[in-house]
Amino acid sequence: SQKIEQNSEALNIQEGKTATLTCNYTNYSPAYLQWYRQDPGRGPVFLLLIRENEKEKRKERLKVTFDTTLKQSLFHITASQPADSATYLCALDMDSNYQLIWGAGTKLIIKP
Amino acid sequence: EAQVTQNPRYLITVTGKKLTVTCSQNMNHEYMSWYRQDPGLGLRQIYYSMNVEVTDKGDVPEGYKVSRKEKRNFPLILESPSPNQTSLYFCASSSSLGDNEQFFGPGTRLTVL
Numbered sequence: 001s002q003k004i005e006q007n008s009e010a011l012n013i014q015e016g017k018t019a020t021l022t023c024n025y026t027n028y029s030p031a032y033l034q035w036y037r038q039d040p041g042r043g044p045v046f047l048l049l050i051r052e053n054e055k056e057k058r059k060e061r062l063k064v065t066f067d068t069t070l071k072q073s074l075f076h077i078t079a080s081q082p083a084d085s086a087t088y089l090c091a092l093d094m095d096s097n098y099q100l101i102w103g104a105g106t107k108l109i110i111k112p
Numbered sequence: 113e114a115q116v117t118q119n120p121r122y123l124i125t126v127t128g129k130k131l132t133v134t135c136s137q138n139m140n141h142e143y144m145s146w147y148r149q150d151p152g153l154g155l156r157q158i159y160y161s162m163n164v165e166v167t168d169k170g171d172v173p174e175g176y177k178v179s180r181k182e183k184r185n186f187p188l189i190l191e192s193p194s195p196n197q198t199s200l201y202f203c204a205s206s207s208s209l210g211d212n213e214q215f216f217g218p219g220t221r222l223t224v225l
Contacts, residue, residue: 004154008152032211032212034212034213034214036214041200041219041221042218042219043116043202043204043216043217043218043219044155044202044214044216045216046213046214046215049211049213089154089155091155093211093212099145099157099160099170100157100212100214102147102154102155102156103154104152104153104154105154
């Protein structure tokens, strides 16, 4: 079955630097890959979606890449700020009945 | 304001005492889903609904029931809660017209003693 791996260790980044988070999956490529932000005790919030035929997607300081050969998506936050500190989740959409397969998330800490 | 609401936000109960967690969305979304989130395990889908009167099991449906009598509401029912159902629960909705980005409720933290 499809599995997703996100780095379980927290990622510590200095303010102003670029933070890069990784999402790896096994087996076949999803139709879409989504990234969400989750703050402690709150529901995830949708950030970006990238399709299997797209290499890169940008939104303000956020950039997502999708490499179906490596079976990997990278999520970048440029000019990081302490307010970007949160857990970031990736989710695969296999284009089947609206169901998503979720990663466990990576906690990002931006230090001032 | 477009939103998904859940009630209660926090609940402490005892084993075997039936409870219902309500979920409502005001975005006219067709798709609704319930997840539980446990440390290190990520979000696991319990049940989902494609539309009114259409529900189906997710990855971890045992011990839960749902219903979808109206488009906006999707309650989660625990007929006989057990301690292993202690978790953080999220309801989510999405539209068939979009790219399946999910809108989440604020969460319900349930403790079963």
